[in-house]
Amino acid sequence: MKVLVLAIDRDDDFGKKAGVKGPVIGKGKCIDAALKLSLADPEDSDANVVYAAVKLYDELKKSGEFEDVEVALITGHPDVGIKSDLELARQLEEVLGKFPAEGLIPVTDGAEDEQVFPILSSRLPIVSSRRVVVKQNETIETTYYVIYRYLKEILSDPEAARVFFGIPGLIFLLYGVGKLLSVSYPQSMDIISNVVAGVILLFIGGYAFTKGFRIQVFRALVNEFVQVIFGVSGLLIIIAGMINAYVNIDAYAQQLLGEVPPPGLIKLILYVHSINTTIIIGIAVILAGRIVQAYLRKTSHIWYSVAGILILPAFWIIVDITGRYALSIINFHSLATILEISAAVVDVIFSVIASTFIRRYFIHWASGGEIETGAGDQELRVAQETT
Structure with missing residues (x-):
């Protein structure tokens, strides 16, 4: 060999x-x-x-x-x-x-x-x-x-380069700016340090959050601008309501219960009850943004969001009743409670029925057809099959 x-x-x-x-x-x-x-x-x-x-x-x-x-x-x-x-x-x-x-x-x-x-x-x-x-x-x-x-592989991959070089580069840049500012304003060093640290944590946390939930921020801003604006507004409403409820929890407890309970399960239930309205309003704003965006794009899935808004009152009533019952404020035998439960049931039934007709309407609308009074089932069936 x-x-x-x-x-x-x-x-x-x-x-x-x-x-x-x-x-x-x-x-x-x-x-x-x-x-x-x-x-x-x-x-x-x-x-x-x-x-x-x-x-x-x-x-x-x-x-x-x-x-x-x-x-x-x-x-x-x-x-x-x-x-x-x-x-x-x-x-x-x-x-x-x-x-x-x-x-x-x-x-x-x-x-x-x-x-x-x-x-x-x-x-x-x-x-x-x-x-x-x-x-x-x-x-x-x-x-x-x-x-x-x-x-070499990291530098050739834009996504990896942003993680391994972009984020550390931003950290060094912010700390460098903070150090330079502290030279001219040494008395504000603590403020500058906290601001820089806060910006860094906010950026890293936001990046990790968007990557973890596969949220493409820039593409969403371009393609779904209206929905993003309504979504951010809804989240801000919810966050503001949660903060306000936390700050005023004792006053709310005094108003509702006549006393301030010690920290524990009762106070937690009270807090959930106090943010009920704010959360419902925030969700309604988010769903409204989805409806506007779907309308502008003329997509038939708009009916999901419309049905969601219709059923929100029932959700609010359920949380309100269960919260007050857990706090022993009401009982299920009172007329007011029975009327509230009945209102929730009616809202659910109305939402289901309305959603059925809304779905047919928007499927036909998204397919390019025109809704006419007395349109037959055959036309609706054809519209459904096109989706």
Whole structure:
């Protein structure tokens, strides 16, 4: 079996530093090439790769394990990647044209050169491989290559670049601005520090929130501007109501119960009861935004939001009754409670019936048809089938 001991220099240090053009075939020529690189850059480990290949060549020659053995050096290109790998494949073909090997033993100095093993194995079988370790330099080069590769991938991916460079860059920028301001206004250092920390946490938290819930903010602002405005308004109403209820919880308890309960389950129920109206109003605003956006886009799913608004009064009544019952303010035998429950039931029934007709109307409307008085079931069925 004819075996080729092949030293690999993927990034062409031999060409850049020593002016050696690959491929280099033969023991003497390989030693000359290694000497030139050692004189040009004594710290370059690629020269040691060639020396190791020559040493392995001598050992295999002496052992007589193989029918014939040859040693060669192939060099790639400074632009590591497709260009360098194509050059290595071309030089390998040239070497095999002069020495038709049946097996291959590649010799490298780290993980980067080993990336070409699939190219080599596609041409002829790899009998064995040898990695050259120069003292403790193997770990350093492998670590450097891994870091370099991932940094390159991060920089080429806009999304990853924003996370790994954009956010830390914003943090350093804000802290830098804060430090500069503190020089001119040292008395306001605490305020500046808190503002900077708050902005950083707000940005990082907002980014994590939008990514976690797959909310595409910029696309939503462009494509669903009305819905975003109504949604933000609804959330602000809910948040403001929750804060107001928390601040005035004692006054509300005094008004409703005649006393302020200690912290515990009763106070929690009281708090939920106090924010009931605010939450319903906020949800109604959010649903109104969805209705306006759906109307502008002429989509049949507008009926979902309309049905949601119709059933909100029943939801408010249920929360109100259960909250007051839990606080022992009312009982289910009083006329007022029975009337409220009846109103909730009526609202649910009305919402279901109205939603059925609203759905038919908007399906027909979204399909481009015109609603006419006395339209038959056949027309409605056709409109439904188009959705």
